[in-house]
Amino acid sequence: MQEIQRALREVCDTLEEGVALLAVSKTHPAEYIQEAYEAGQRDFAENKVQELQTKVEVLPKDIRWHFIGHLQTNKVKYIVPYIHLIHTVDSMRLLQAISKEVVKFNAANKTDRVVDVLLEVHVAQEETKTGLGLEELDTLLQEWVKAPLEGIRIRGLMAMASNTDDMVQVEGEFEKMNQLKQDIKKRYFAGEDSFDQLSMGMSGDYQLAQKHGSTMVRVGSRIFGARYYAQ
Numbered sequence: 001m002q003e004i005q006r007a008l009r010e011v012c013d014t015l016e017e018g019v020a021l022l023a024v025s026k027t028h029p030a031e032y033i034q035e036a037y038e039a040g041q042r043d044f045a046e047n048k049v050q051e052l053q054t055k056v057e058v059l060p061k062d063i064r065w066h067f068i069g070h071l072q073t074n075k076v077k078y079i080v081p082y083i084h085l086i087h088t089v090d091s092m093r094l095l096q097a098i099s100k101e102v103v104k105f106n107a108a109n110k111t112d113r114v115v116d117v118l119l120e121v122h123v124a125q126e127e128t129k130t131g132l133g134l135e136e137l138d139t140l141l142q143e144w145v146k147a148p149l150e151g152i153r154i155r156g157l158m159a160m161a162s163n164t165d166d167m168v169q170v171e172g173e174f175e176k177m178n179q180l181k182q183d184i185k186k187r188y189f190a191g192e193d194s195f196d197q198l199s200m201g202m203s204g205d206y207q208l209a210q211k212h213g214s215t216m217v218r219v220g221s222r223i224f225g226a227r228y229y230a231q
């Protein structure tokens with residue numbers, strides 16, 4: 001357990017000014033999260049709604065929960081009440097589903113909650129990686145600026161680099177995202193200070209990501225160790 005706190009400290013020591021650390025706790029038990037929490041970590045990321053729900057119930061209320069997995073529209077309602085940031089929005093349909101649930105939540109609770117989201121961009125070489133292509137991103141944003149949806153604030157972009165040892169390739173992708181974020185900001189969010197986030201970088205490449213404008217790195221195995229998936 002002390003290993004988690006030691007690893008966390010090591011990662012924190014290598015973070016650049018202004019870069020936030022998200023501890024990716026997917027597949028790991030709540031005790032691991034508690035350990036990191038006691039060392040001062042407050043931002044945690046999960047990729048399955050069911051698993052997230054279970055952890056939210058037993059862990060401290062001031063944790064900021066980030067969602068980084070594929071989000072099904074029918075599961076949105078479970079996380080809307082508490083989620084801090086959804087990193088993986090890749091369609092107008094999902095934006096509409098989130099908006100609808102936020103509006104419903106606010107009506108029921110007499111609140112004016114706004115859910116922050118990032119748009120996930122496909123920048124890696126692999127076909128399998130999720131996210132919006134550049135044209136899809138443009139189409140979505142053109143629709144958005146004409147009619148922004150209630151209860152949602154688009155805070156920036158998210159990306160996963162190619163899964164490769166070729167660090168030149170990875171670095172090129174990070175820089176592409178850095179440029180894209182600035183370009184999108186200029187074209188669609190010029191007057192909005194809240195469009196300021198770029199979520200990229202994982203255990204193997206976060207040091208490179210933060211050299212290319214990342215504002216949030218998502219680090220899992222480097223803090224919590226290897227993940228074991230049930231068969």
Ligand SMILES: *Cc1c(COP(=O)(O)O)cnc(C)c1O
Nearest residue numbers: 024068202203218219220221222
């Ligand atoms: C699992 C995951 C991470 C963390 O990966 P590590 O290599 O363990 O640091 C980061 N981002 C996303 C989207 C993930 O699914």
